[in-house]
Amino acid sequence: MAILGKIERYLRRYDMPRTKFGRLAVNDPRLVDDLRNGRAPGPELCERIEAQLSRAPAAPGQGDVR
Template sequence: MSLLLKIDRYLRRTNMSRTQFGRLAVNDPRLVTDMVRGRVIGPAVAARITRFIDGTEA
């Protein structure tokens, strides 16, 4: 599953905005919108996002 799809599913489940997610996950409110527009993120940021999602769903 792509990271963007994982984020989208998380946002739907939690009713969280893209801005709030980016701010909480990696301190970047434009993260998700930029990813949708083609921004490529590095492995360190991807790991932080995954840890955030996994940590809040535990």
Template sequence: MLIRKIEVFLRHTRMPPTKFGRLATSDPRFVLDLRNGRSPRAATERRVEHFMNTYMETPDVF
């Protein structure tokens, strides 16, 4: 399920759920809504998966 992947991503990156929602879907309540049973459309799910994959592949630049 998408929410499980997101929860792992949030723990790994220490990103707040509202920031994730804003960056991935422009909706700060996205993760909260998923936690409450919301089912995203297929296109939204693909966009979120793409966001997580590209975020994880981006090297840390400090």
């Protein structure tokens, strides 16, 4: 599955804002928007994204805790 599809599922599953995911994954709040607009991530970026995808917030619905 394409990396963007995995991210979209993660965002829905954990009710996490796209900007928070980008910050957590690669310290870039625009990551998801850039990927949606055609940005092609390199291997290192994909590894960092996959690492975040393997981690989960404390509980579903906790993605927006500040």
